[in-house]
Amino acid sequence: MKNNYLKAFGVFLLVVAIFLFTSALEYTREKEHQEQKLKESLSDIEDDIQTSIAYKIVAASGFKDYIGRNPTFDQEEFSDFGEETYGVGDDVMRNISFLTDTTITHTYPYEENKSGIGRDLAEIEAQKDWILYTKRTKETIFTAPVELVEGGTGFIVRIPVESDGDYLGQISMVFDYNKIIEYSGVKALSEDMYVTLVSKDGFKASDSVVWSNLDSETQVEDDEVDSVDIELYDSKLTIRAFPKEGFSGKSSLFYIIIATGALISSVSGFVSYELLSTNEMLRQNQKQLGEAQTKLMSKNEDLKEMVDKLESSEEHISFLAERDLLTNLFNRRKCSEDISYHIERDGKGSVILIDIDNFKNINDTLGHSYGDKVLKHLGNLLLSKIPHGSTAYRVGGDEFVVHMPSVIEYKEIKSCVDTVFKSFKMHNSIESIKNHITASVGVAIYPIDAITSEEVIMKADIAMYDAKKLGKNRCHYFSDDMMRSLDWKVNLESDLRDAVENGKFKLLYQPVIDAGEKRIAYFEALIRMANSDLSPAVFIGVAEEIGLIVPIGEWVVKEAIRQLLEWKEEGHDLKPVAINVSPLQIRQENFVEFLKEQIESSGIDPSLIEIEITETVLMENREENIRSLKAIRDLGMGIALDDFGTGYSSLSYLAYLPVTKVKLDKSIKDRFVNFEEAQVMEGIISICHGLKFKVVTEGVEDQEEYSQLLVQGTDYVQGYFFSKPLLPEDAVSFSIR
Incomplete structure (x- = not known):
């Protein structure tokens, strides 16, 4: 009987030992589960921060290449690019600017930020080092966070722009600090966790706290803290987090094992309980595996969607780079490229520049919305009336260009101009309102008048203004006399400015x-x-x-x-x-x-x-x-x-x-x-x-x-x-x- 007692006691001790071991495993598993859940949350935050910024950077890549090819781009082109970039991804961007060398020359949104144009950021101590670092190394860098000139705090991405291998300037993309923190999930995570966001400045080799809900009195053990590094070009953000109540393995299952183990050890039913516990643990592991697989598939779908959006954005940016959004005609940049192409290959052609007379009166009396409809109407007229092989462009507010490659004969050019005048006169009713639409037209011929696209457009413009000056609703061909008159006027303007400045x-x-x-x-x-x-x-x-x-x-x-x-x-x-x-x-x-x-x-x-x-x-x-x-x-x-x-x-x-x-x-x-x-x-x-x-x-x-x-x-x-x-x-x- 004593032997049976010893055996029973031995069985009891064995069952107790087994259940104690099992409870210890559950304690460890629950703690690891909490740590893994925290790692996944930190990983999601890392993905969200990188995605919010990556969308915008990819959107800017196309324009960076465009600037490199066209360093004389204007504010209107930059605003088109800025508007498109704002529409990509989240609304986390505050503004986007282009620095010629180190001075702001273009910005979007323009009205809110135009006061910054002309400001040399290399003279601002908080941004000077990064500005010059980007200029010197020609490397894209991420600065996080900095105090902004216009107030507040933001993350800044600086993308160097080169033209013919030489540094031209840099695109500065300012991201809203508060929105990045909010959209990334840092604030949501802070409800149950102590979270600290630390910036690693690769340039200055120093750490600084970006955001934290941890007070100075709270003591933290290093082995309780989980962290993830977010690599953003030459900078690094580190997110550190740990539960406010600390990691604990005391789950409901832990207490069940202790109670059940005590019961089964008393009734010697350890075998049944061991099987049930094993089956339960297998089911839990299978569920976790299924959830992990579902999440992985979801991430794959998100990645595919992001790639599709990036490809769509790239195509749209390419479209915007050469189209006028209002009339759907080609824009000034495309006009310049096409003329340059034909100058290099065909060697001859004509450029007809059309400026609508008194268009301001239409806007002032009937409104800008109606004025836009008039421009669309005129754009459609040009597309339908100009000769085959010619191309129509909208190059300014109320200015259009017709490019006629290989055509330099006066008769053919006059026929095209007469058709334009006749069309504007006959088809002048928009929304049942008849308009008196006339145009002043200037014509320049290459290579007779010019040998570059910029020069031939300029000389067509000079001829147009000569036509406008002499009464409008007429066509003038460029002549050397016009250029001499323009040179005289430019010299007079210079003399007048000198006289004003020096009291002459x-x-x-x-x-x-x-x-x-x-x-x-x-x-x-x-x-x-x-x-x-x-x-x-x-x-x-x-x-x-x-x-x-x-x-x-x-x-x-x-x-x-x-x-x-x-x-x-x-x-x-x-x-x-x-x-x-x-x-x-x-x-x-x-x-x-x-x-x-x-x-x-x-x-x-x-x-x-x-x-x-x-x-x-x-x-x-x-x-x-x-x-x-x-x-x-x-x-x-x-x-x-x-x-x-x-x-x-x-x-x-x-x-x-x-x-x-x-x-x-x-x-x-x-x-x-x-x-x-x-x-x-x-x-x-x-x-x-x-x-x-x-x-x-x-x-x-x-x-x-x-x-x-x-x-x-x-x-x-x-x-x-x-x-x-x-x-x-x-x-x-x-x-x-």
Whole structure:
């Protein structure tokens, strides 16, 4: 019996030992299961972070190659690329920019980030090293994270761009730090885990904590921490995590084994229990194997989907690289490539550049959406009407190009242009609205006019602008005279900019005579370029075109006031000075405030300043310009209407203008001052007097004209008969005389 007891006790001990061993295995398995689950979560985060960034980088690869081939790309092309890149994958990108050398020259989205254009990032300490490292090594790098110039924190990918083997610049892709953290699942994992995201800076060989929910008081054992490294080019992110409650093997199964083992050891049923436990463990392992297999298949599907999307994106980027999205015509880049191709192979052809006349009016009156429909309509017309073998392109807002390879004969080119004009005239109804659509056309022929695509397009553009300048709705062929005229204009623009920057202007003062008393009433200030005989009638128009008329006009005001103060200090009897003002100055928001500031700061009597305007002030923004003129009058200044009798002159609009004088142009005087037409001149002067305006007659050249004008009732006269424009010191002498 004792032996049986010992055997039973031995069996008991054996069963207990078996179940203790089994419980230890379960403890270890459960702990390993928790660790494996954490590894899978970290692996998913690694995949999500890499995928979020990889989508965008692959999308940028095509444009990198495009820039290398076309280093003169413009902001519009870059915006098209940026918009497409934004649409690839998650919305984790904040902005994308192109740095020419180390300076931002292109950016998207443009409106939100245009203030950064022109900023040299090599001068920003936080980004300087990475910028120069990318430039020096020509390696794509990942920077994570950095403090951004525009505020906040982000991950930055820098992709060097080369042209003909030389460094050109770099594409900078800024990823939103918070969205990367959120979309990757780091925040979700932190609900049950302590998570730390550490950046390994390969360039500076240092670690820094990117994100963590671990407080400084929590103690962590190294063997409890699991981690995964995320390799991103020359940088590395490491995710470290461990359960907030620590890893534990005490699962429900663990407690069941302990209880069951105790029970079975008591009733000697260890064999049955051992079989059941073994079967249960086999089923659990099979389930885990099935889940692992399902997950693997899911990952394979995700990978296949990602590859399909990348291939689709690459095809779409290739399409965008050569197509205009609005009209579906080929774009300017494709136009340049095609012309270059034919120049290299066929050696001859013609380029027809078409610019829609007054297209801005369509946008302003019917809206940009309708304007887009007009452009689509015109694009379809070109596709259907141009000769076989020719290609149509949209190269700008309202500009199209027709390329006719191997065609240089005038007859064939004229036939194509005539067809375009006729089509635009006949097919001008869009959405039941009839439009008056005309175009100015320029033609250039290669290799006669040019031997490169850029040059032939430029010369077609010059011819087009020559056609537009001479009345629009016509076609001009490029000629060397146009180029000489353009060179002259470019040189004049350069001289004007130099004169503005270095103060190379001067004012002459022409007396305006009181007709009845034959004494000086006031002076008209007339601008001249120092050391140049060029007439203001020539350079003022150019200054208006290139935007220099405002600084020039401000200089005239300041100089006239300065001269009046100088005459006052010298003790001379002051006469008012009339200053010519461009409509572009009147349209400036701060022009009235500028005049007010000059009067107040100088202390000059505002009645000594008279503003001379022309009727073109009513051509655009009439109501706003009239309000500005009334504000100028309220400052105490006089206002005169200059060049009356030219252009669109009409007595009807005089009632709208707050003027006190009307200056009759020399052409009116020459036409009507003679005795045969004297009644017409008297009638004009009489009407002006009836409207309470004083009348100044310009261009008086002899005593006979003066005497006749005096009889006809003019109030003031001005012209070479009395005096040419004078230097300031000569004007003083003339006044005294």
